[in-house]
Amino acid sequence: MVDEVQTGFGRTGAFWGQEHFGLTPDIQMFAKGIASGFPISGIAASEAVMSKAWPGSQGGTYRANAVACAAAVATLEVIQEEGLVANAAARGAQLKAGLEEIAEKFDAVTAVHGLGLMLAVEFTDKDGEPDGAAASRAHQHAAKNGLLLLTNGMHGQNVRFIPALVVSEDEVNHALSLWEETLSAVL
Amino acid sequence: MAQLSPQLKQATPVVADRGEGVWIYDEAGNKHLDFTAGIGVTSTGHCHPKVVAAAQEQVGSLIHGQYTTIMHKPLQRLTAALGEVLPAGLDSIFFSNSGSEAAEAALRLARQATGRPNIVVFQGGFHGRTVGAASMTTSGTKFKAGFSPLMPGVVVSPSRTLPTTGTTAGTRSRPRTSRCASWTSSCRLSPTRPTRPRSSSSRCWVRRLRPRQ
Ligand SMILES: Cc1ncc(COP(=O)(O)O)c(C=O)c1O
Numbered sequence: 001m002v003d004e005v006q007t008g009f010g011r012t013g014a015f016w017g018q019e020h021f022g023l024t025p026d027i028q029m030f031a032k033g034i035a036s037g038f039p040i041s042g043i044a045a046s047e048a049v050m051s052k053a054w055p056g057s058q059g060g061t062y063r064a065n066a067v068a069c070a071a072a073v074a075t076l077e078v079i080q081e082e083g084l085v086a087n088a089a090a091r092g093a094q095l096k097a098g099l100e101e102i103a104e105k106f107d108a109v110t111a112v113h114g115l116g117l118m119l120a121v122e123f124t125d126k127d128g129e130p131d132g133a134a135a136s137r138a139h140q141h142a143a144k145n146g147l148l149l150l151t152n153g154m155h156g157q158n159v160r161f162i163p164a165l166v167v168s169e170d171e172v173n174h175a176l177s178l179w180e181e182t183l184s185a186v187l
Numbered sequence: 188m189a190q191l192s193p194q195l196k197q198a199t200p201v202v203a204d205r206g207e208g209v210w211i212y213d214e215a216g217n218k219h220l221d222f223t224a225g226i227g228v229t230s231t232g233h234c235h236p237k238v239v240a241a242a243q244e245q246v247g248s249l250i251h252g253q254y255t256t257i258m259h260k261p262l263q264r265l266t267a268a269l270g271e272v273l274p275a276g277l278d279s280i281f282f283s284n285s286g287s288e289a290a291e292a293a294l295r296l297a298r299q300a301t302g303r304p305n306i307v308v309f310q311g312g313f314h315g316r317t318v319g320a321a322s323m324t325t326s327g328t329k330f331k332a333g334f335s336p337l338m339p340g341v342v343v344s345p346s347r348t349l350p351t352t353g354t355t356a357g358t359r360s361r362p363r364t365s366r367c368a369s370w371t372s373s374c375r376l377s378p379t380r381p382t383r384p385r386s387s388s389s390r391c392w393v394r395r396l397r398p399r400q
Contacts, residue, residue, distance in 0.1 A: 001293050003314055005286035006227050015272060027296055028277055029289040033230035036238045041289040042282040044269070045296065050279035052300035058292070064254045064282035067245045069261030074241035076268045078231045118227065143199040148211065148221045151198070154311075154327055163222040164232040167209050175220055 001027040005041065006118070009033030010079055010165050013089030013116030020115060036075045038068035084165040091167050092116035098176040099161070106187050108134050117165060120158040132156030137186040147178040206233025287315025294319050309346040
């Protein structure tokens with residue numbers, strides 16, 4: 001089984017994250033990017049596997065809501081028409097290169113992780129331990145300066161960059177300059 | 188007066204008024220560059236005109252058509268459209284509402300299809316907050332603490348892409364799935380966890396995973 005909930009629909013610069021690894025799952029999960037914000041998710045399997053689901057095991061009152069389905073169809077069309085998978089790969093490469101360049105200037109920033117437009121910057125303290133406090137300061141300062149980011153990691157040591165797949169070259173550059181200002185202010 | 192649960196704290200002070208592309212506008216008219224996309228959800232940006240038009244049109248014709256009671260056109264169209272993009276052979280689709288529900292559905296199908304109870308997950312993955320999905324989640328103790336008993340039958344394999352710092356150091360071993368193979372219905376992995384890089388070693392590691400003999 002492959003969990004493509006977050007990695008699906010172009011997020012990693014390929015349509016599915018599994019493409020980077022040559023995986024061929026029996027069951028695949030999908031959600032998030034499918035409908036641009038409407039709550040809809042699911043699993044896909046071969047007919048042979050899916051037909052082994054027991055009677056009564058699949059159903060639900062609200063699932064496959066008609067408006068969510070219509071938004072999902074439109075989302076898939078937009079991804080195709082606007083070449084958003086290729087854009088995620090190109091803008092992801094730009095963003096990663098920029099984050100790496102900025103990371104060079106700050107000792108506390110020890111790694112830039114991720115694929116496509118699913119990137120994270122890792123903070124480490126002087127003793128080589130994950131630095132959740134520094135990541136949190138950067139996250140808060142960025143938000144105050146108009147750049148909204150996420151944090152994660154076992155110790156909250158990562159700040160994540162995960163913009164919409166439509167992000168432009170200028171918008172990536174704008175985010176990078178806000179990020180560099182942020183690190184100069186908090187580190 | 189009612190208020191949100193104290194656990195529902197916002198990570199930023201933004202009170203959103205509207206969104207457009209990668210921008211969020213607050214009530215005071217300030218714009219915020221949104222590099223969160225609702226945790227990777229708003230793929231085509233906030234309020235893409237084509238998505239807005241499709242949703243508005245659908246709201247005016249049918250909002251809810253429970254899918255084991257009646258069929259509706261958007262569901263038929265979506266199933267056909269997914270057929271164009273899903274990996275070859277994965278052509279049978281079940282729909283749910285959230286990532287956690289998809290995790291539960293995958294878990295249930297794997298057990299029913301194989302008749303085996305155990306699931307191997309890879310260290311560091313997040314699969315959701317419902318009991319089954321939380322039991323398969325190893326990205327942080329906060330997602331699975333305080334509501335035991337969790338679901339049994341989950342076996343955690345070391346992941347090749349674990350951090351080399353802190354408490355998780357020293358786990359760069361091959362996954363030992365063979366140990367639990369006879370009871371194992373499936374392996375579950377995230378192609379790339381948010382915090383970890385793709386490296387050539389992680390790709391080689393993934394390629395060494397083999398179906399149970
Ligand atoms: C890989 C992955 N699986 C599952 C989930 C759970 O999805 P949800 O929050 O919609 O239940 C998430 C959510 O972040 C996710 O990233």
